[in-house]
Amino acid sequence: MKKKITISTIITIFFLSFSCREKENSNKTNSMIDLNIRPILIEQIKSGNDPSYGGFDDYGEKDLNALVLIEAKILNNNGYKKIDTKLFNQKVEEIFDRNIDQNSKNKYIKIETYSDNKCNKKLIYAPYTADAQYLYITKKQQFITDFHALPQVLDYLKLYPELSEYEKKDIEIYDAVENTKVRASQWKDNLKELTQEREKNILTIVNRNKYLFNDDKASFAWLKFNDDKFLNDLVKIFGYVKDEKLLSFVLSKNINDEQEFCKILWNHKCDRKAIFHQEVFNLVKTYDEKKRHDFLDNLSLKIINLKKIITENPEITFSQKAELLGKIAYNAEKLAQLDNYQTYQFFKTLNEDVFQKEFEKQNYYNIQDFKEVYDEAKTGGINFAE
Secondary structure (H helix, E strand, C coil): CCCCCCHHHHHHHHHHHHHHHHHHHHCCCCCHHHHHHHHHHHHHHHHCCCHHHCCCCCCCHHHHHHHHHHHHHHHHHCCCCCCCHHHHHHHHHHHHCCCCCCCCCCCEEEECCCHHHCCCCCCCCCCCECCECCEEEECCCCEEEECCCHHHCCCHHHHCHHHHHHHCCCEEEEECCCCEEEEECCHHHHHHHHHHHHHHHHHHHHHHHHHHHHCCHHHHHHHHHHCHHHHHHHHHCCCCCCCHHHHHHHHHHHCCCHHHHHHHHEEECCCCCEEECHHHHHHHHCCCHHHHHHHHHHHHHHHHHHHHHHHCCCCCCHHHHHHHHHHHHHHHHHHHHHCCCCCCCHHHHHCCHHHHHHHHHCHHHHCCCHHHHHHHHCCCCCCCCC
């Protein structure tokens, strides 16, 4: 029976062969990869992997630089194609709502993955932990990555077996609470789990980038089964709804949760604009009649709570709230018209003078039949069968 060759083994073999060629050519061990990676790897091994005892406290830009050097090779070896710089910048802005400033000296853009902090653009270098789940965009190499420690993407014991010397001595930390010394965990302690984590990290970096920047269908399929949180975040946190297959996947996953469903219908951008996602209703129009009807049934049950969620949001103006609710109701009524349904009366939830005055003030958002649908639906609904 043949032994399975893992992705991390392939990457390790690549680096080992690279290192061997360097030794043959120059009879030196300080190849370019050693100069950029080996010293940093040593420090990370000596620090251990226990964030509760400061294992990641000394990480900085140099650690991310080394990681990016490794991952650039991983991506290249797995078929990732760098795209035109202008197109890459456009995609970053479209997907993450971030503008790449080519005049900035910073090599990276840090992306917050929590909705409450997504507009925090301050660049800090913090490895991925429960408290720091940042994405980093590398401008030069043109890909996105989590900030992993090198052992989380590289089999350091195969590449540099001599570095095991740095893990022979325990890492002892004084615990003030317990008033005693405790042993902090090291990378060697859970090699089986580390191998599995490494495999997942490599597959994740490859498939995220091939999906986003190479439009790779196989990568999208992998993400759906293995990294669906990332796909959900693209839509619900960053408001990326241009990809119909992505939107369809996320919509189906969140339609029964009012709070999460609301995040799909609109997005609050960092310029303080609240953007309605017309793409959701454009997608539902392509559904068959039964599926459209199910969507409208679901929306009709949520419309009161959706109104409450939006109107109680302190971060957007009343004008923006009225526009969001008005466009949701209008598009829902138009969907009902497609199949001559007369039971949906979404505008009745907005049958208040304050909304009517705002709609008039905004010229009904320049939608030709908005006023007609609003006037008829708010008083009892249109009998579309007549």
